[in-house]
Amino acid sequence: MNANFGKTAIVTGASSGIGRASAESLARAGFTVFGTSRRVIGAGPGRVTMLSCDVTDGESVDTLVSAVLAQTGRIDLLVNNAGIGLQAGAEESSIEQVQALFDVNLFGVVRMTNAVLPAVRLKGGGRIVNIGSILGVIPAPYSAHYSAVKHAIEGYSESLDHETRAFNIRVSVIEPAFVRTVFDQNGIKPDCMMKEYDQARAGVDTLLRDVMPKADLPEVVAEVVLRAATSERPRRRYTAGKAARQVSLLRRFAPAEVFDKALRKQFRLPV
Numbered sequence: 001m002n003a004n005f006g007k008t009a010i011v012t013g014a015s016s017g018i019g020r021a022s023a024e025s026l027a028r029a030g031f032t033v034f035g036t037s038r039r040v041i042g043a044g045p046g047r048v049t050m051l052s053c054d055v056t057d058g059e060s061v062d063t064l065v066s067a068v069l070a071q072t073g074r075i076d077l078l079v080n081n082a083g084i085g086l087q088a089g090a091e092e093s094s095i096e097q098v099q100a101l102f103d104v105n106l107f108g109v110v111r112m113t114n115a116v117l118p119a120v121r122l123k124g125g126g127r128i129v130n131i132g133s134i135l136g137v138i139p140a141p142y143s144a145h146y147s148a149v150k151h152a153i154e155g156y157s158e159s160l161d162h163e164t165r166a167f168n169i170r171v172s173v174i175e176p177a178f179v180r181t182v183f184d185q186n187g188i189k190p191d192c193m194m195k196e197y198d199q200a201r202a203g204v205d206t207l208l209r210d211v212m213p214k215a216d217l218p219e220v221v222a223e224v225v226l227r228a229a230t231s232e233r234p235r236r237r238y239t240a241g242k243a244a245r246q247v248s249l250l251r252r253f254a255p256a257e258v259f260d261k262a263l264r265k266q267f268r269l270p271v
């Protein structure tokens with residue numbers, strides 16, 4: 001019998017990209033999957049029940065979790081994927097904009113996790129998989145606030161894993177690099193754009209146009225999500241895709257000056 005049959009999974013931000021691919025992968029593996037999006041969509045992922053949920057709204061999160069429990073009576077897996085992007089010079093965003101970014105990408109994860117933990121604990125165990133980023137390991141220019149929130153996800157996930165192991169609940173964070181999704185196109189723009197950063201911003205835009213056609217498909221990340229969700233001995237961290245593995249190894253073993261120069265060269269910055 002399929003070991004995942006009868007298990008219930010929630011995947012936030014499942015209308016497209018990594019979330020959609022992960023929801024479909026988990027459904028094929030035997031999970032009963034509920035995907036979420038802020039607005040109800042017509043055609044959701046195959047074999048996935050889509051429900052509306054705004055992760056910045058505690059009442060919306062509680063309503064979602066209650067609806068899933070009413071239908072299945074259990075929650076075995078939460079994949080925290082919902083998020084927004086922001087590429088800008090650090091001083092180009094107001095405090096309010098940075099707070100909005102953290103409200104979705106970090107506090108949304110905390111709201112969802114706090115809402116499902118009682119049910120997962122009552123059932124005797126389960127998994128929480130958080131979609132992080134290689135930028136949570138290696139900050140890059142013009143992603144200061146996004147890198148900060150992904151670093152926060154790394155620390156939150158590892159601390160939470162230590163706390164929940166007593167209840168047979170394991171927490172993993174997935175670290176992809178560039179992925180072929182509409183994520184970057186749907187990211188928010190800086191609300192205090194400055195002419196001093198026009199040239200550098202154009203360089204980052206050029207970089208994205210160059211790398212995105214060759215970036216990993218969302219299915220590459222979805223495979224790693226499934227591995228973290230089903231492995232008997234899950235790791236706390238998983239890189240996802242060739243580029244993420246290469247950058248992670250380079251950061252670990254290359255001299256700091258060499259890595260710094262390579263990073264600045266990639267972003268078209270003077271070395």
